[in-house]
Amino acid sequence: MSNMLRQPAALPERPAAGWPPAARALLLHALCVPPAWMLAGGDGTAWWLAAESLLAAGGGLLLGLAPWWLPINLLFVPALALALAADLHPGWAPGAFVLLLLCYWGVGRTQVPLFFSADAAVHALPGLLPETPRPRLIDLGCGNGKVIARLAAVRGDGSFDGIEYAPLPWLAAWLRCLPHGGRCSLRWGDFWTADLSGYDLAYAYLSPVPMARLWRKVLAEMRPGTLLVSNSFAVPGVAPEAVIELGEARAGRLYVYRIPGTREQR
Ligand SMILES: C[S@@+](CC[C@H](N)C(=O)[O-])C[C@H]1O[C@@H](n2cnc3c(N)ncnc32)[C@H](O)[C@@H]1O
Incomplete structure (x- = not known):
């Protein structure tokens, strides 16, 4: 895969201000x-x-x-x-509201709704992990933990971490990762505060809104040669090293970005 990375032109720090x-x-x-x-x-x-x-x-x-x-x-x-x-019984409305709140916690701020990676995306990821022992992957906004739990099952020597902001998906991910013991670890919180320096691959399936900011974060923190893989949403103004078409209907594509080697290339 050739290195076709280039620096994005002045990107906004955050999504446009205004009403959510x-x-x-x-x-x-x-x-x-x-x-x-x-x-x-x-x-x-x-x-x-x-x-x-x-x-x-x-x-x-x-x-x-x-x-x-x-x-x-x-x-x-x-x-x-x-x-x-x-x-309906009056309890349904607040009940449904609380349920939605627990699933979509913070979506007004993050602009990232909850939906899940297709199986085809999960199957493509092991081929992007380094062949060196003990690869480390993080799923930024891991939802119900599908990606990290499946990867832990197929790559026994790896370490697969997830961070999730919304309480109910986080709980589902925690339960899902229990059988995988130390190979999966879960954090309930905001991935913008996570340190990405130890990871070989950061996986994200978010929305168009945070991609420019995420690119700046991975450039600042990840080691040269490591990968950001974004499902469906490209980093604006940056050419990916590869684009993997997932084939399945509605499965989308994976944009693969390699972190460049020198500060000047960043
Ligand atoms: C589209 S879902 C993807 C779930 C999972 N990664 C997958 O591929 O199946 C995006 C998830 O990111 C979470 N999220 C969005 N912004 C976040 C943030 N700043 N910190 C932690 N989680 C976040 C959302 O709550 C949502 O569950």
């Missing part, structure tokens, strides 16, 4: 209610719901919300209406 997407989405829905009511002629809940959904979905795109907000904006108010119509 969830707050923008809520405000958008509130603003869509009166025009939806007028469009539906104050007549018929179904028309009103359809108008509100379409206005909010379109408005979300105009406001620059990420693509995954499209289905959320389309379904948010109809789902609320369904729940009200179903006359």
Whole structure:
């Protein structure tokens, strides 16, 4: 694999300042209610719901919300209406809210939702680990621990660490890693505070938002020759050393970046 790395042009330190997407989405829905009511002629809940959904979905795109907000904006108010119509026990709403909070803890700040690597991604990773004994990999935002637990099962001499911010996925990852003893270690916390200097490979499956900042972090901390592997999301302005197409439908691709050898190359 040839070294095609280049320095990204002045990258923003953090995502653009302003209201978090969830707050923008809520405000958008509130603003869509009166025009939806007028469009539906104050007549018929179904028309009103359809108008509100379409206005909010379109408005979300105009406001620059990420693509995954499209289905959320389309379904948010109809789902609320369904729940009200179903006359559910009042405990369901706070229960569901707490459950979502435990799964998506901090998503407003991190801009990284919870979803899991496809099997094809996990199968490709052992081939990227160094053949030297005891390779060390860290999954930055390890979700339910699928990646590190599977790798620990196939590469018995390796050490596979995960950091996860959201409590419920962290708990699932902890349980999943129990059978692998010392080969897997879990931390509940923020990977921006982790020291990456000891790792041969840092794996990330995040979102477009943190990639530029993550690249700066790995350049500052990881050793020359080690790898950052990002599932689906490229580092803006940096050519990967390799791109691995995962083949399976919706499995995406792995962007492989090698940490350059000298400060000047960084
Ligand atoms: C898309 S999921 C990927 C899960 C897992 N790595 C996988 O590939 O199956 C991203 C995870 O990163 C976590 N996350 C996002 N930002 C984080 C941060 N700063 N520190 C720790 N975890 C974070 C989210 O809570 C989420 O569970």
